[in-house]
Amino acid sequence: MRSISPNLNIMIKASEKASKVLIRDFGEIEKLQVSNKGPTDFVTNADIKVEKIIIEELKKAKPNYSIISEENGVEINKDKNNTWIIDPIDGTVNFLHGIPHFAISIALKKENEIISGLIYDPIKDEMFFGEKNNGAFFNNERIRVSKKNKLSDCLFATGGNIVSDYNFLYRKSGSAALDMAYVAAGRYDGYFQKNLNIWDIAAGIIIIKEAGGVINEIDTSNQKNIEIITSTPDINSKLREKLDNF
Numbered sequence: 001m002r003s004i005s006p007n008l009n010i011m012i013k014a015s016e017k018a019s020k021v022l023i024r025d026f027g028e029i030e031k032l033q034v035s036n037k038g039p040t041d042f043v044t045n046a047d048i049k050v051e052k053i054i055i056e057e058l059k060k061a062k063p064n065y066s067i068i069s070e071e072n073g074v075e076i077n078k079d080k081n082n083t084w085i086i087d088p089i090d091g092t093v094n095f096l097h098g099i100p101h102f103a104i105s106i107a108l109k110k111e112n113e114i115i116s117g118l119i120y121d122p123i124k125d126e127m128f129f130g131e132k133n134n135g136a137f138f139n140n141e142r143i144r145v146s147k148k149n150k151l152s153d154c155l156f157a158t159g160g161n162i163v164s165d166y167n168f169l170y171r172k173s174g175s176a177a178l179d180m181a182y183v184a185a186g187r188y189d190g191y192f193q194k195n196l197n198i199w200d201i202a203a204g205i206i207i208i209k210e211a212g213g214v215i216n217e218i219d220t221s222n223q224k225n226i227e228i229i230t231s232t233p234d235i236n237s238k239l240r241e242k243l244d245n246f
Contacts, residue, residue, distance in 0.1 A: 007062075007108055008131055011118045014057035015104045018050045019122035022089065022104070025049075026123065029098045043089075043096045047071055050088035054106065058084050065108075068223065070199045083109045087199035090119075091175030100124070105177040107202035112220050117203030119181040128181040129203075130210035138185050145213040146186040149234035151242070154189035156231075157182065166242060180204025183230055184211035190231030190239050198223045204230075 064079040069086040091102030100123040107117040130136035157179035215230040
């Protein structure tokens with residue numbers, strides 16, 4: 001593995017520290033499922049708590065960087081050119097229902113470009129990360145998108161409200177960040193979705209690019225209503241053709 005930047009190292013440490021709380025809280029969810037109160041408030045608190053730990057860790061190392069996060073919103077600091085983008089639990093509905101498929105997502109945006117990203121699934125202990133011009137990795141092993149070139153051989157991921165039934169194989173996993181990480185690792189062959197937030201997908205953008213995937217142009221100054229279509233290079237035009245009515 002090539003050496004990683006100090007910034008990515010900070011992101012890894014922050015996600016590992018926050019994941020300890022997340023794993024513990026996830027263990028409590030099952031007990032709350034059967035209580036009258038239910039786990040909804042608990043999950044909101046978990047989200048806030050995890051985000052707080054991540055922000056504290058990032059600020060210790062880079063106090064001047066700006067921050068965009070799901071719970072806290074936008075925090076403009078002295079350094080406006082470097083911005084952390086944080087989603088403490090991507091896949092909160094899964095988390096809420098005791099389904100072990102969610103992730104911590106942290107990205108770094110320099111001016112208007114995502115230059116590094118990390119997606120960490122704490123329950124499976126799977127970490128995906130990528131940096132501009134430095135490749136994409138899964139648990140320190142280099143990853144590439146799949147080499148499939150026939151739609152009929154492919155498996156895609158999507159989310160949100162699907163209005164039509166596509167005549168190809170797709171899954172809805174409930175975590176945009178992990179869907180993108182799985183495309184980068186060749187588990188899925190592509191991913192498409194509308195109405196996304198920047199914190200859902202920021203880390204996935206750079207990881208997919210560095211794994212050799214193709215992704216539509218995304219204006220990272222937008223925070224909401226983002227549309228994404230990403231896949232392996234060989235099937236991108238075929239997928240787009242199918243999604244014309246998407």
